[in-house]
Amino acid sequence: MIDRRSFEEVMELAIKKMNGAGPLVRVTMKDAIILGDLHGDLHTLESILEKYGDGHPRYVALGDYVDRGEYQVETLYKVLELFVDGSLIPLRGNHESRLTSFDYGFAEEAMHYLGGDLFNRVLSDLFPRLPYAAVLNDCLFLVHGGVPNPIPSLADIEKLRMGDADPADPVAFQLLWNDPAEIKGYAPNPRGPGIYLFGSDVTESFLKINHLSAIVRGHEFFAEGYELYHDSKVISIFTSKGGVYRQTKPKVLRVVDGEAEIIDVETSQVIKKMALAQREEESSQA
């Protein structure tokens, strides 16, 4: 188990590094590995690191590091350590918030291993500094949940206020909480008030106005570790077999050479390969 002082040290370094960074990260990576929800599954994270090594940067993680799994504090610690050394960009998930921490296990584990003061700093100083979304290679939109209602531009997302312990702005909140569905427009999401399901036309418009080719997100559990929505324009990735997710086959998404590959973490098998349309080329040909 990590001692409090080591955790505090890494957290302080991470907070310092996040200071002044905005809600939207723009990043270019030649060979990127994208991780879905980890939920305290340290073993899966470690096996990914073993297989794909480090790089600067190499990984983007879509949030939900804590709650539900067996090693929440250690998983968060590892994520922060990778962020500090420059190999991983951590986004914020809906579980990086006090709205969830007290109901799904993180509060209990963190109070036990870190103590109340440090746990409170995680909630008030660390989680609120995590970015809401990233754009990878000017092509992919990476986010924990999905497209908010009404459809925002990237400029709208860049203007979101950072530092909310619980994202109060409806756009920020929905980026972390919304889910895709095979519908048109928006529908109320059974997850709760202020949360929406977004349809294929929403995805199309969002990608079009922002000149992007696909959305990669986490937030939903699938036993196979992934799901494709909206004609594969929304790729949902799940990377945990911690706690209640024991039966999952965790996946990562590798983005390399203009292709996105869904890879099974345990077998290293490429399950699906998708060409990433270059929006700019398309429009210049039109």
Ligand SMILES: [Mn+2]
């Ligand atoms: Mn989630």
